[in-house]
Amino acid sequence: MGAPLYFSHPAGLEHETGDHPERPERLTAIERELGRREWLGYERRAAPEVALATLTAVHAEAYVERVRSASEGEGEALDAEGETVAGPGSFRAGLHAAGGACAMVEALLAGEAPVGFCGTRPPGHHAAPESTSGFCLFNNVAVAARHALDSLGAQRVFILDWDVHHGNGTNDVFRDSREVLFASIHQDGVYPGSGPLRDVGTRAGEGYTINLPVPAGSGEEAWVSLLEWIVVPAALQFRPDLVLISAGFDAHRDDEQGGCELEASSFGEMARHVRDLGERVGAPVGGVLEGGYALEPLADSVAATMEALAGDEPPDSTAPDFSTTRAASFIGHHWEL
Ligand SMILES: [Zn+2]
Secondary structure, rough: OOOEEEEEEEHHOOOOOOOOOOHHHHHHHHHHHHHOOOHHHOOEEEEOOHHHHHHHHOOOOOHEEEEEEHOOOOEOOOOOOOOOOEEOOOOHHHHHHHHHHHHHHHHHHHHOOEEEEEOOOOOOOOOOOOOOOOOOOOOHHHHHHHHHHOOOOOEEEEEOOOOOOOOHHHHHOOOOOEEEEEEEEEEEOOOOOOOOOOOOOOOHOOOOOEEEEOOOOOOOOHHHHHHHHHHHHHHHHHHOOEEEEEHHHOOOOOOOOOOOEEHHHHHHHHHHHHHHHHHHHOOOEEEEEEOOOOOOHHHHHHHHHHHHOOOOOOOOOOOOOOOHHHHHHHHHHOOOO
């Protein structure tokens, strides 16, 4: 199996947002740090544009057209708050961000590498099929998961969203589905306000959504213990053939978009748990960049994540088997496994 894979594209720098936290310098900071560390042994690949049919498996054609036409003008807000803007370069950046995630899952499921990471923007996890908000255009991770299920032979995809904000778009895309186990750890009481503990999915997908809001001020102990004792045991039971991380880094203590207390090394520890999970079920692991707005902490956290994914260091501790943990009583009763 080959080296870990890093996907990016210069189009990500052409999505201009003005005076805005989600800015091109995020990618520049990440790549400067990765370059300094010799790319941590990752093979760099270009993120291609997503095929339109792959994109419209998640997003309505009218929505895709709306993003395209907004990108032809001088700049236009796509949400009521005026925070999610598209201008010249935005549509193309969005196509490459979604396409990078799809190319990554193609390579991972073809056995070309055990792990990958997409250093792309705009982010995606707040984007719903017909609307968006929260700086996102297309839901990159959802499009990639759908692509894996529809075209690449995957039967079960596990998505962990560790951005400080709830991944409401991804949650909604897969809320009725048992093909995707979606787990989100996020700060309670902040944007977008969704993702309460009681939202466990609906209909056939009941029990296949895990929402774990944490209070402001939560640090590594809270985040990692939820991952270790609830999320990973559930994912082991789910037996995914692909693991994706909606990797936002705004739960870092120095990020003003969130109020949590993680360090760069905390993301490394979470990544070790996820990589360990992937190894235990024989599934490759791919990370897709979401938020993270404090440039240096973002770059350090991405590097810590990628280093942990590519390494072989075990996590500091792992919970015992699912059946013996409280996770079984927490969510297991929803499942017909
Ligand atoms: Zn976020």
